[in-house]
Amino acid sequence: MRILIIHQYLWSHYKGKIYSELQKIVNTHKNDELLVLQTSLNEITRANLGPVDRSIHQYNYQVLVDDYYENIPNTTRAKKMLYWVRKFKPDVVNISGYYEPAMNTVLFYCRLVGIKVIISVDSTEEDKPNIWWKEAIKRFVVNRAQGFFCYGSKAAEYMLKFGAKPHQILLENNAVDNQKIASIYKEAYQTRETEKAKYGLRPFNFIYTGRLMAIKNVANLLIAFAKLKPQNWGLVILGDGAEGENLRKYVADEQLEGVTFIEGQAWYNVPKFMALGDVFVLPSYSEPWGLVVNEAMVGGMPVIVSNKCGSSHDLVKNGENGYTFNPYDTDELAAIMKKFVDDPDLIKSFGAVSQSIIKKYSPEQVAQEMYDGFKKVMYEHK
Structure with missing residues (x-):
């Protein structure tokens, strides 16, 4: 099983720990391979919160652009993401969110060529005012995925509202180191x-x-x-x-x-x-x-x-x-x-x-639930 994760920025120390734990699990399965695409180094709003600590990122990753996330045009993001999708040839792709054009470009490409997609979701219904046409677009995008990594029960409820099936909710957890x-x-x-x-x-x-x-x-x-x-x-x-x-x-x-x-x-x-x-x-x-x-x-x-x-x-x-x-x-x-x-x-x-x-909200637990989710989407929902 070849797993590709596309994330926004390398600075996320908590994601670094989770992905490092996921790499450990992947390494115990000889036919599995993991690659994480980090679109950028950081985002501007977190620039004063310390530099990227690469030592905590103990997993196979590629940084697509050495710049702040906000400075990278969506066209550039999409081209570089699709390049690696074609090069790595994953069986399943995990994208971050359902609202960014570049991520959605990857989603629709994967659907076209038969690659399974899992969307990571941290949004809840209470996050921002819900405008009907935006909700319609979200519903359309959400229903193109085969699974969801939800960071909490409220995020899971939001996906179910959009038509996700209960068995597609693969994770309801979030953790720090x-x-x-x-x-x-x-x-x-x-x-x-x-x-x-x-x-x-x-x-x-x-x-x-x-x-x-x-x-x-x-x-x-x-x-x-x-x-x-x-x-x-x-x-x-x-x-x-x-x-x-x-x-x-x-x-x-x-x-x-x-x-x-x-x-x-x-x-x-x-x-x-x-x-x-x-x-x-x-x-x-x-x-x-x-x-x-x-x-x-x-x-x-x-x-x-x-x-x-x-x-x-x-x-x-x-x-x-x-x-x-x-x-x-x-x-x-x-x-x-x-x-x-x-x-x-x-x-x-x-x-x-x-x-x-x-105690149950640990990076080790999140990583295990993610791996189980990848397997479930790959082998149980063909």
Whole structure:
């Protein structure tokens, strides 16, 4: 079985780990071969999050263009993708998403020549406003594929809505490098109090990590925190972005105490800063999954996650390891945050449940489910 995966950019460290685990599985089957096409090195919006670490990409791959993804015309992407499809002669191709012209060009070519196609899907119905004609195009594209790797149950529901069959849902999982994240977090935790003093942090802290963009809804997180006015709790905001200046201005104008901004970090440094917090909050208006929730749970943290984030439906057990909330309702968010302010003992018990839940969301498990999915499409649905 010859497997070809077409992905957008090499920077994705979490995909690098998953593909590396998939390569290990492929290597145990002498008649199998894997090739991953990385269209570009990175995307512009993540350019400040650290360089590409090629050491984590332990699998057979080709980078098609040495540039940012956004700078590559769709015609160039499509030509280079099709070149490798013809050269590698795969039995099954996995493309990323159903909305990019170049990826869809590959999909239709594969259908024409009889190559099986699996679409990776991270979108959910709640991601963006659904316009009827766009939904019609999605339905048409989705129904050309033989299988789907869905990053979460909500993404799977979306595909079923478009007409995918239940047996075509081959994966409902998403993962980070649990082992490495846990190791970095554990080491950083040993100097936690020293680092907290360095940044002038309070005894307990909520923490947000991610880009500072309007869709991330950090403004409402600040509003919710302002309603609490807790004495022993602070709020750490780790990240950079277009909304950074506005958020800092709000804190200054409202004379909001206990809020600490820290500049964005490379992915391998994020767990070090995550160790400074006690409860992780992801307030996004829209988030296909939100892998930073995985990272927080690997570190044994309770999580408060917007119900518009895909991971909230799979990773958050309300009242056990965290809570979900309506991102437009700052009173609801404040009330949830107050539960931890009033009873800090919840941190340890909720964190232990987080660690238990996240064990099955590992790159090894995702890779195995992907391999099983490739086999299923190849041999069971001819």
